[in-house]
């Protein structure tokens with residue numbers, strides 16, 4: 001009965017030490033019952049558009065000594081741990097927290113509306129909620145089934161030519177946009193096109209199918225589906241952060257019913273039965289063999305069998321998870337390079353040392369390109385918060401953190417904090433190059449998360465961002481003509497708060 005407190009009170013050498021209790025941590029007080037003080041992240045002045053900025057204000061107010069730890073509460077966000085939430089600000093403490101994420105890391109119940117929808121659609125999801133939403137041993141098994149095919153560096157490299165083809169189509173679309181502008185050089189409102197790039201790239205990798213979004217006349221059905229996803233994404237923060245009436249009954253939550261309608265439309269559009277029939281035919285004719293040339297879906301079917309839902313749900317998740325994430329990341333890269341012409345020149349010099357057709361070997365040598373992408377993710381990470389439901393108690397800065405505490409941190413805050421990054425507001429890709437003496441702690445900026453539950457699409461997202469950036473800056477000089485500085489809006493991921501407008505100079 002006294003086991004865990006005794007372990008805490010005595011160190012391994014038997015000398016007495018007293019971690020202070022969780023309740024003694026600096027804390028954001030108040031809040032409504034059930035919703036708790038966590039909801040102050042969505043209050044004025046920044047609202048849910050910039051909850052990270054609100055968190056910074058709350059830390060300055062309630063942790064004036066700058067301990068780097070701030071306790072909050074919300075039973076909505078963490079029903080399992082009595083509403084305990086702890087925000088971390090110091091990269092050293094973030095590293096410690098990851099060490100206690102357990103064998104089956106969990107991001108808690110933040111995606112509850114999506115889980116509810118999946119459970120109500122057994123015809124699509126069957127025995128699995130997908131790697132994004134499964135928990136515990138089921139997540140572990142599922143991740144094991146897809147890990148190798150998705151995370152091996154070679155897997156992504158097999159798609160180099162396919163993605164370069166998509167980049168080429170994007171460039172042709174840009175030419176059309178420019179030639180219809182007054183000065184023949186301007187493109188405005190590029191963000192939706194970048195989302196389309198994420199969609200086209202993910203669909204090509206997952207299904208080996210080109211959707212043709214950059215054609216002069218894209219298929220209206222495909223564009224309708226992209227709109228469905230846009231609606232779902234726009235609604236998701238409202239649903240995730242509001243009182244979950246839909247858990248009592250979907251009938252009392254018109255918002256949830258709308259969310260489901262649009263999600264259904266997208267999921268059924270994937271035409272799973274049709275794709276299944278085509279692949280079955282290939283298998284029957286003995287035409288489907290494990291090789292580099294087959295789609296990710298086909299690889300997963302060969303491993304899991306045609307009757308398993310796992311390959312189809314993974315393909316659906318790849319498409320869903322690759323739209324806004326890759327699109328918004330590319331948007332910020334373009335912005336930072338367009339507003340830093342001297343960095344743009346250094347990048348171009350590197351790109352021009354290689355053949356325009358990028359190969360695995362030339363990509364490996366493009367170190368400045370990768371540093372630009374890392375630096376953009378440090379300044380404007382698209383994921384607002386990283387979450388872990390702590391599975392092993394630990395002590396940090398002398399305070400006890402119990403099991404089932406929901407730990408959260410924001411790369412936006414650590415990445416811009418002068419305590420951890422020298423001259424943090426400057427776009428300085430050089431800081432990520434080997435040999436640079438001003439080292440940045442790796443836990444300062446974690447665009448893809450960390451550990452066994454980190455982003456499973458990282459390899460694909462990396463090559464998509466690298467190829468698009470390389471093609472764009474080799475072909476044009478990019479000049480930003482929007483307002484400065486750009487800021488972010490949290491819309492499931494952080495996206496730019498204004499239209500992406502550029503003037504392009506042909507090289």
Ligand code: HEM
Nearest residue numbers: 132318321322325326329448449450453454455456457461
């Ligand atoms: C630049 C683009 C992307 C960024 C910045 C990004 C970032 C992230 C982050 C931060 C996580 C949470 C990791 C954690 O909890 O430690 C995540 C999870 C995930 N991402 Fe990505 N992502 C991107 C693109 C993609 C793409 C293209 C796919 C398609 C395969 C994808 C699929 C997933 C999946 C399935 C998970 C859940 C993994 C799990 O729970 O085991 N992501 N992503």
